[in-house]
Amino acid sequence: MTETTLAAANLQIxxxxxxxxxxxxxxxxxxxxxxADILVxxxxxxxxxxxxxxxxxxxxxxxxxxxxxxxxxxxxGPATERIGxxxxxxxxxxxxxxxxxxLHGNVIYxxxxxxxxxxxxxxxxxxxxxxxxxxxxxGEEMPVFHTSxxxxxxxxxxxxxxxxxxxxxAVKGADVVLMSTAWPMKGHDRPTDYHGWAMDLAAQSNxxxxxxxxxxxxxxxKGAYSQKIDYYGGSQIVDPTGKVVAxxxxxxxxxxxxxxxxxxxxxxxxxxFFGLNLLQDRRPERYEAVVDQSHRYPTEALRQSLxxxxxxxxxxxxxxxxxxxx
Numbered sequence: 001m002t003e004t005t006l007a008a009a010n011l012q013i014x015x016x017x018x019x020x021x022x023x024x025x026x027x028x029x030x031x032x033x034x035x036a037d038i039l040v041x042x043x044x045x046x047x048x049x050x051x052x053x054x055x056x057x058x059x060x061x062x063x064x065x066x067x068x069x070x071x072x073x074x075x076x077g078p079a080t081e082r083i084g085x086x087x088x089x090x091x092x093x094x095x096x097x098x099x100x101x102x103l104h105g106n107v108i109y110x111x112x113x114x115x116x117x118x119x120x121x122x123x124x125x126x127x128x129x130x131x132x133x134x135x136x137x138x139g140e141e142m143p144v145f146h147t148s149x150x151x152x153x154x155x156x157x158x159x160x161x162x163x164x165x166x167x168x169x170a171v172k173g174a175d176v177v178l179m180s181t182a183w184p185m186k187g188h189d190r191p192t193d194y195h196g197w198a199m200d201l202a203a204q205s206n207x208x209x210x211x212x213x214x215x216x217x218x219x220x221x222k223g224a225y226s227q228k229i230d231y232y233g234g235s236q237i238v239d240p241t242g243k244v245v246a247x248x249x250x251x252x253x254x255x256x257x258x259x260x261x262x263x264x265x266x267x268x269x270x271x272x273f274f275g276l277n278l279l280q281d282r283r284p285e286r287y288e289a290v291v292d293q294s295h296r297y298p299t300e301a302l303r304q305s306l307x308x309x310x311x312x313x314x315x316x317x318x319x320x321x322x323x324x325x326x
Contacts (some may be wrong), residue, residue, distance in 0.1 A: 005258040006176070007036035007216040008233040009023055010248045011066050013182075015048035017071055021079055024096065028256065030088035034256050039094045040178045042158050044110060046079050046098035047071045049182040050135050051225045066106050066133055072101035075113045076120050088117040093149060095217075097156065097180035099136070100125070101200050110136040112154045112180050114145055121145050124154035128162055142168055150175035157181040160202045163209065164290060170210035170279055175261050179203070179216045185230045188222075190250055196232035200244075202302065210240030211268040211278055213261060221252045240268035271324040 004142050009027050023229050024041060031039045043049065047068065053063040072081055078263055079098060097272045100111035100123070110126040118268075125139025126132070142165065144153045153169040155177055160166075169177055186195040207214040220233035233250035237257045247253035269277040 001260050003035045003258050003260050005035045006038050006215050006237050007031045007254050007256045008215050008235045010041050010220045010233045010253055012221040013045050013048050013219050017046055018045055028086045040215050042217045042219050043097040043180040043182040056253045068099050070106045072099040074101050075123050080113050080115055080120055080195050084115050084119050087115050091117055095178045107137045126156040128158045144172045144174050150295040152176050155179045166206045166210055170212055176213040182219045183232050185232050188230050192216040203238050206239040206286045211240045240265045241272045
């Protein structure tokens with residue numbers, strides 16, 4: 001029996017890399033003191049998240065875009081090297097969210113870096129980020145990382161709303177999905193907030209349907225962007241049955257849980273839910289509609305429709321005669 005300690009941080013993040021990195025160092029030390037083997041830090045935690053409510057082309061929006069171009073880092077880069085030193089010191093795997101500068105310097109990504117004692121293990125770039133343009137470009141890859149602690153994969157925030165992505169990770173053998181997020185509230189009353197409830201529901205549902213672990217790290221600052229936005233917090237660890245085993249509201253700190261990760265995955269697929277393995281019982285040959293992309297090609301769809309039209313059916317049905325005015 002090999003147990004692993006999972007941890008995730010609830011953090012107040014600013015647009016100050018030096019301050020944020022200092023806070024990371026403190027939390028990594030605290031996590032090490034609590035025996036953490038895997039630690040997840042929030043989305044865009046290094047540079048701070050963007051204010052997408054700014055009118056495009058406004059002075060504030062231009063300054064924000066300039067900020068990310070000047071403060072983004074390559075992976076590996078200065079911040080990941082510093083975190084790598086701590087990963088080696090504490091024999092820990094650490095996922096950090098940051099604005100990543102592509103090697104040629106012209107594209108910025110909303111990324112996570114998974115860092116271990118040997119350095120950068122892998123990079124994930126947010127796949128679903130439609131509303132983040134023009135600040136960040138979308139990623140294209142869905143990697144899984146084979147580590148001494150299990151098969152890990154990463155998602156960022158809005159990715160949680162696309163079960164196809166998480167199911168793909170499960171099919172690739174992931175035991176644990178690490179989620180870095182900047183999940184905001186709709187209003188300012190946490191107990192009744194719909195957006196926060198939606199995050200909790202989606203986290204539990206994805207863990208249950210895929211019978212793997214899901215570890216969520218979120219921002220928890222209040223009154224961001226001229227007092228308009230409160231972040232939900234809710235950093236949590238969800239086990240492969242969909243049960244939340246560790247949860248933190250909107251205060252700063254860590255959630256921590258220790259378990260035999262692979263044994264819990266096996267139990268969820270052999271005993272917990274009527275003994276059903278939800279991956280084994282899939283029928284992928286019946287899910288063609290999920291990956292159908294014909295809606296992206298209207299010209300081809302029209303050509304195909306015309307080709308399949310019966311020969312006796314006119315291509316353009318004749319209109320009824322127009323009645324003449326008396």
